[in-house]
Amino acid sequence: MPELPEVETVVTDLRPELTGRRVRDAQLGLAKMLKHPDPVTFAARIVGQRVAGMRRHGKLMAIDLEQGDGLYVHLGMTGRLTVCAPEEPVLKHTHLVLALDDGRELRYHDPRQFGRLLFGTEVELRRAGVFPRLGPDPLGGDFTFGRFAGLLGRRHRPIKAALLDQSLIAGLGNIYADESCFAARIRPTRRIQRVSVAERRALYGAIQTVLQKSIRNRGSSVDDYRDGFGAPGNHQGYLLVYGRAGAPCVQCSGPLKKVRLAGRGTVYCPRCQR
Numbered sequence: 001m002p003e004l005p006e007v008e009t010v011v012t013d014l015r016p017e018l019t020g021r022r023v024r025d026a027q028l029g030l031a032k033m034l035k036h037p038d039p040v041t042f043a044a045r046i047v048g049q050r051v052a053g054m055r056r057h058g059k060l061m062a063i064d065l066e067q068g069d070g071l072y073v074h075l076g077m078t079g080r081l082t083v084c085a086p087e088e089p090v091l092k093h094t095h096l097v098l099a100l101d102d103g104r105e106l107r108y109h110d111p112r113q114f115g116r117l118l119f120g121t122e123v124e125l126r127r128a129g130v131f132p133r134l135g136p137d138p139l140g141g142d143f144t145f146g147r148f149a150g151l152l153g154r155r156h157r158p159i160k161a162a163l164l165d166q167s168l169i170a171g172l173g174n175i176y177a178d179e180s181c182f183a184a185r186i187r188p189t190r191r192i193q194r195v196s197v198a199e200r201r202a203l204y205g206a207i208q209t210v211l212q213k214s215i216r217n218r219g220s221s222v223d224d225y226r227d228g229f230g231a232p233g234n235h236q237g238y239l240l241v242y243g244r245a246g247a248p249c250v251q252c253s254g255p256l257k258k259v260r261l262a263g264r265g266t267v268y269c270p271r272c273q274r
């Protein structure tokens with residue numbers, strides 16, 4: 001599943017391609033991918049508008065339009081958002097095609113259909129109850145240590161479950177939650193109330209370092225993830241624990257262990273992470 005670094009890569013790829021372009025036509029193939037508004041209203045509102053910019057909060061992308069509304073895209077498990085020449089074959093499972101005034105197309109492709117599309121102003125989408133509740137973005141200016149430590153609280157649940165909770169912190173998924181816990185030397189199963197202030201500080205720094213390293217490598221293509229031009233990322237070869245169960249730990253050479261936590265496969269080093 002694309003997480004913050006993968007979504008950031010798509011946004012930085014597409015922002016210069018889309019900004020200033022006008023939407024000439026909108027073809028929504030699978031209506032259920034659009035959670036708001038209805039398809040006819042959507043097409044009537046987006047066609048003719050110019051793209052003002054593109055941004056991201058956590059894993060949620062926003063293509064901002066000149067009239068103050070926006071197309072919000074969440075890639076879910078297998079979503080891809082790419083800009084293509086019109087002669088490129090349209091892949092099966094392409095659910096939205098926006099024709100742009102430079103002749104190219106923005107295409108949303110999602111075989112497993114866990115992604116979602118929203119259109120409107122943020123106020124409108126919140127009022128409709130379809131805008132996700134998202135905590136601070138770990139690379140945003142408001143993600144201070146005080147805020148991070150406060151969000152975690154003194155809870156009973158495992159630290160990894162909190163890191164995956166998008167309403168607490170927006171952007172981490174299974175890959176970077178495991179990588180952050182390893183970098184901070186904290187076992188993902190540890191209860192939050194037993195994570196010291198010094199350890200919280202280490203985890204706070206680790207989350208940002210881990211995400212920034214992956215962004216520099218254009219994200220991890222461990223499954224279907226592709227960047228804004230359809231190419232895979234390069235960070236999958238640099239992951240230290242994710243996908244490496246049974247392999248030697250890069251620090252101590254002991255075997256990495258896999259457990260299930262919050263319904264997700266979780267890999268850690270039982271010697272380096274306490």
Ligand SMILES: [Zn+2]
Binds near residue numbers: 249253270272
């Ligand atoms: Zn180790």
